[in-house]
Amino acid sequence: MDTWRNNRGARLALTLLAIVLIAGIARAEQPNSCIECHSALDPPQQVTNEQFARDIHAQKGLTCASCHGGDPSKSDMDAMSKAAGFRSKPARKDIPALCGKCHSDGAYMRQYNPSLRTDQFAQYQTSVHGKLLAKGDTKVAVCIDCHGMHGMRPASDTRSKVHPTHVAETCSRCHADPAYMKGYSIPTDQYAAYSASVHHDALVVRGDLSAPTCTTCHGNHGAAPPGVGTVQNVCATCHVFQAQLFEKSPHKAAFQAASLPGCVPCHSNHRIVHPTDALLGTGKQSVCTNCHTAGDAGYQVADQFLQQIDHFETSVTNSDEILNRAESDGMEVSQARLEQDQARDALTKARVTVHSFNLARMQEDILAGLKTTDKTYQEGKAALAERDYRRKGLGVSLFFIVAVLVGLRLYTKHIESGQNT
């Protein structure tokens, strides 16, 4: 301690040594000098420790240098020098190629995830986004716009911006922004329309991953609208029966001739709501009357479609009602209820068979269903008849009971008058 107080030189040397040691230790704990500084900066240069920790690339062992170059082991601005290979922030037009350097390299990606696809960049180049980017439009989406850049999560992570439940929202960041989309000749109402659809309800609200989002029909990396001739194929990937029936129906040729896509003219492309029977027939909400006019053959068929389905639905409802009545009066009708399920199956089938636009086809399903509802209706009537029989039986036994009561009364009076004399 005498040394410290007496020797200024020693003091300086020891202090400097301490600083160097501490810095060295600090750096040993923090091999990434990039994060060290950039976590303290403000956006857009900010990359926090937390982001780095959840980033999928970081978790696999990659660092900032993998994309940005530079040397994270060096301190301060040495890390960002040209000598260290620093590439700075990549230009937007170069980003897909940058990501593709690894992601399109099959041998490289095999080290990390052999089943991950490696054609994203190739697909991207066929997409509208890719093509416009090649022409110099940097407003279009590049990899980082959807996937994020720092703190990126894999698509399978439910919190990822490209998880199926979030895809539509991610696309809408540009595509629903009229100011951003000015100059492009496409509408900006798709997200609003999709949000009103059954697909949105299934996927985003109920979490049913089998329901489609934007990328399901448009592709994700190769995103482009399906052509007029091919929209039907897209819907057909899930709605197989309807597509098959439509293919063989008279509408196929008619729509092609009118340059109309399949499915969309009646069901819309984005605002696909739950179809009701009112879409058939010739009423206000009918889609048939968009083309068909009073008097033509299609008009008659449309009218018949609605009438037959309504008639069948009424008969299903009638059976339900009579069974309800029987049940609330204490009769047990579970067998008939089971058969009613079959009738409802037939109704579901009929609504699918409509897509053949062939009245005879649909009538097959309806007739099968009507047979069932006739049966269940009869069973309901039988249940009510049994209930009435029971009530009659009750009446009979009540009659005897009343007779006994009257008899008892008379007998009692009779013996009591005798007792009193």
Next chain:
Amino acid sequence: MLTRVRNWLDERFGWDELTAPLRHKTVPMHKLSYWYFLGGITLFLFGIQVCTGMLLLLYYRPTANEAFESVQYIMTRVQFGWLVRSIHSWAANLMVFTAIAHMFSVLFLRAYRKPRELTWVSGMILLFLVMGFGFSGYLLPWNTLAFFATKVGTEIAGQVPLIGRHLVIFLRGGEEVTGATLTRFFGFHVALLPGITTLLLLLHVALVQKFGISVPPKVEEQWEAYPAQARAMKFFPNFALRELMAWYIALGVLGALAALSPWGLGAKADPFAPAPAGIKPEWYFLFMFQTLKLIPAKIGALDGEVLGIMVFSLAGLIWLLLPFFGGLGRGRVHRWILGLGIFAVAYMASMTVYGYVAK
């Protein structure tokens, strides 16, 4: 023919001597005599329950897997099964009602006074047993309502201090309401409770026989002052015939209820489904249930529900021991009891109605 049988019995068992008290038994007749029918009707309904219960036992299966289906089977496949089951369910409710009415009529007619204290006590225990029958029997169809009502009911039992937890495990046959609970309740309902009830009933009826039918105090005073005004009716055959009429009326009412308003079955219990909203116990527990719902969660340092249960338990105990308070200070205590009785009827009735209309 009947005389021959009587002589045969008399030669062997001293039939005439045995039945002498019955033949001399009389029933006091006054304005309030109609209330005397209630005890007999309750007994009759108990008999109906035993008979319909034994018939149901021919087909009922007391396991969680089959209970519901067996009741469904009885109602749909067994000839007149619907009738037997509906009568059993309706008679159960009617019996609880007549038992309660019988108890209150005894209270208001002051029939619990000396020497009939034990008749009252045995009767009160019988009333508790009847409610136990109702609670245990309700679970047996294993439908949604029954399952959750039992869950809630046994949960409340668990709030009793000190023994609550053991009580719940004893009642449920485990921590939760499961098939084990069903087995246990079935055992209570068809063996344990009937056994105890039969013994107590014998005692109760024997005591009634011994002490005769009580006369309300005011009528008693009147008749002591003017003996000529005292009226009595022979039990055999006069009162018995009237009692038979009352029983036949009860039969008619039961048949009508079973045929016009059959007892429903609902859906099979699913222990993993959430409880249906607004689950309530049967009407005879409703006034207690509603009271517990209205009590605030905490009263001072005490848990509200526990306090409610303690109050009801205390009330039950006081009710059980009512005759023994009569000895302390004559007329005033009886007026207190009368007041308490009126309050009890009013409270139970209004709380039951409230429980029904409340959501």
Next chain:
Amino acid sequence: MDNVPSSGVEPGRRRLVEVLLGGGLIASVVSFLYPVLQYIVPPAVVDLGGDEIVAAKVGELKPNSSKIFRFGSRPGLLLLTSDGEYRAMSATCTHLSCTVQYRSELHQVWCACHNGLYDLAGRNVSGPPPRPLEAFQVHVRGDEIVVSRKQEA
């Protein structure tokens, strides 16, 4: 009854009362006993259909075929695979409750309503169904094929 008087009431009236009372008593008792006697006779269908049911007899199904049977209040599907194993599962599609069927050429269970497919263990493999079909246990008892649900506690 000891004290039946001999005077005070016309004999005709007394007869009427006796007939009414006696006849009514007998008739009412019969109307009570008749249902009881009918009740005691067990019905023809003994099976409850609750947690166990005889779905078919041995030999009824050929390999790679199926049968729909009623299990409680819902339909069930019994399969005999090509390897000779019996499988049973709920026949109610988990999508919108249509009744499924076995497609022998696909070796899969199929729902005709929206093209849902399940494998032989009832697992949903493609199409809209969100959940597998509930599996049942199958035992061969003598010449009966008994299908049962999982036992509850």
